[in-house]
Amino acid sequence: MVGLSQVLQYIMSGVTVGSIYAIVAIGFNIIYGTTGIINFAQGEFVMLGGMIAVTLASFMPLPVAVAGAVLLVMLCSGALEIFIFRRLRRPSLLQMIIITIGLSIVIQEVALHIWDEKVRSLPYFTGNECSSVRLLGAGLSPQVFWVLGTVGVTVTVLHGFLRYTIIGKAMRACASNVSAAQLAGINVANMRTLAFMVSGALGALGGCVISPITMTQYDMGTSLAIKGFAAAILGGLGNHMAAVPAGLLVGLAESVSVYFLPAAYKDAMAFAILLLVLFVRPHGLFGAPEVGTSSREF
């Protein structure tokens, strides 16, 4: 029999990694929505965030290091848009995918050179690896609450930004109809840079908070990208907020699968979910078929 505390342990560990998948998925969505690019280098933002923070933390206080890492990755991803994607003239979807995969490999190589293949991690934000918070009999690392809290706040702020600010509305307008957005006076190229910056910052922040739990290594981005992508598809590509439950679901499925299946199958769970969704509900679990295609007349 499984005890309640053990179930809770599984759930919490699933939700914790799941929330990082959600962050990656939202990153996919923001870039896809505004630019039409599926950015498979999304996982690298998470890795870079963790790595840079670890380096910075060696000579500055942790909060400053985290803020610095987020800022740096944000600038890097903005630069990627300006120097690479902005220069491409009407590339096809396939070209884009190849370019972003290539980019992710290049970033990994660079990271390997700078930080070697050693596994690193940030210190726990509060307490240490031994401290635990007891919840219904389960012992949880306080870092779990840091992850969930950070992700929760970030997602809420992002939601508010997209829904209630003029820049956020303009970003959604670009995702909805590019030429109409231009006609309204929106500089679409700058919006795309902004989308990359938001996405990069988001990933980097995720990479920092999760680092004490899952560690940071130069090649961690690949599997994160795949799982985040699975979550993005599950929620419906371009559907920002649906990525949150979708990411949690992928994380939960993974952590629960360990209980029923050999641990080696864990990483296959995201693929299984991805395939299942693509077969059964191609527009995602929560996505409605395009609203915009309705053309009812009087």
Place this chain on the structure above:
Amino acid sequence: MLRIRNLRSGYGSLEVIKGISLHVERGEIVALIGANGAGKSSLLASIVGLLPPWGGSIVLDGREIFGIPAWRCVSHGVVLVPEGRQLFPDLSVRDNLVVGGYRNKDRNLDIDQVLERFPRLRERSAQMAGTLSGGEQQMLAIARALVARPRLLLLDEPSMGLAPLIVKDVFAIIRGLRDLGTTVFLVEQNAVMALAAADRGYVLETGEVVMEGRGADLMTNPDVKCAYLGKASKEIWE
């Protein structure tokens, strides 16, 4: 106000605007009519910079706006209501208006005014734009452009796909714009309505202006009648 000289434009190597010259004076309603594929939409797209023009000049109030990027047009006071509405379907009616006023610091004031003029939109301000009826969508497309405070409003086939009664409403709105001090350049296949509403008109054929004159004169011109108004036009008009 708008003076276009010898404008040429096209897609790839295909020239579809073959040296067009025309002008629109302040406070006028000017109509441009032409058959399918004559190049009406391409002309408007070239004016606002959505379609990069090849050559010629486009002067607005003495300033050359030839080849400026589309997003700068609003700041010059030129706003296009594109063919097929081109709303933001997954944004609410109100947010469509907000985005329309992206460059307008007083957008909230203007949105309130516009909603005053379009009560149907006010009732539906929280609804997703994609769920509006065709007529409501056209109203929203015009309203969204108005929030940008255009000095020159370009309209691409505002009557397309609408029932005759709604077309009448749309044209009533267009005539009403003049009182707001907005100049209107209107492109239409519905030649009867367009010429009736217009002070002056142009006839476009395969990328060239073949005729111009006062709206009323063009309407009685036998060539125009034959080609664009059809036999039934007299009855429709009465």
